[in-house]
Amino acid sequence: MxxxxxxxxxxxxACARNCPAVAISGEKKKPHTIDxxxxxxxxxxxxxxxxxxxxxxxGASCMMIKRSGWLKPxxxxxxxxxxxxxxxxxxxxCLVLSELPRKKGVDAFPYLKDTKACIGCGFCSRECxxxxxxxxxxxxxxxxxxxxESA
Numbered sequence: 001m002x003x004x005x006x007x008x009x010x011x012x013x014a015c016a017r018n019c020p021a022v023a024i025s026g027e028k029k030k031p032h033t034i035d036x037x038x039x040x041x042x043x044x045x046x047x048x049x050x051x052x053x054x055x056x057x058x059g060a061s062c063m064m065i066k067r068s069g070w071l072k073p074x075x076x077x078x079x080x081x082x083x084x085x086x087x088x089x090x091x092x093x094c095l096v097l098s099e100l101p102r103k104k105g106v107d108a109f110p111y112l113k114d115t116k117a118c119i120g121c122g123f124c125s126r127e128c129x130x131x132x133x134x135x136x137x138x139x140x141x142x143x144x145x146x147x148x149e150s151a
Contacts, residue, residue: 005054008053010051013032014048020119024045044120046064070120074133079131081129082109086128087124115138
């Protein structure tokens with residue numbers, strides 16, 4: 001069962017702009033709909049909706065999450081077998097194989113090339129046959145002052 005949009009929708013279009021499957025349609029300022037035959041159940045629509053107007057596949061209301069809090073894939077290179085399944089599973093193409101081999105290795109490894117494009121769906125993690133992809137909230141790196149002292 002796909003995600004659905006309720007009568008709470010005000011037609012802002014945030015969900016449609018973020019749907020990687022182009023499954024959402026509707027006119028501006030009017031309730032939108034999700035084409036069940038196109039929905040891939042990635043959850044991007046529910047995480048972006050400011051009005052909690054999206055229900056997940058089980059019928060539970062989705063809550064908006066700031067983009068900075070969306071889970072991102074963290075690849076455990078020690079476990080990764082570089083099969084590329086995570087790359088193929090990504091609906092937005094933000095994972096790619098490195099151009100350089102991992103430490104003292106001969107094989108490339110997958111990495112998150114485009115952090116902003118990642119919709120936090122977790123498909124890469126679910127499809128990894130060796131559980132080398134872990135979805136985590138990104139860690140903010142503290143800026144260091146020009147003098148070299150920690151801020």
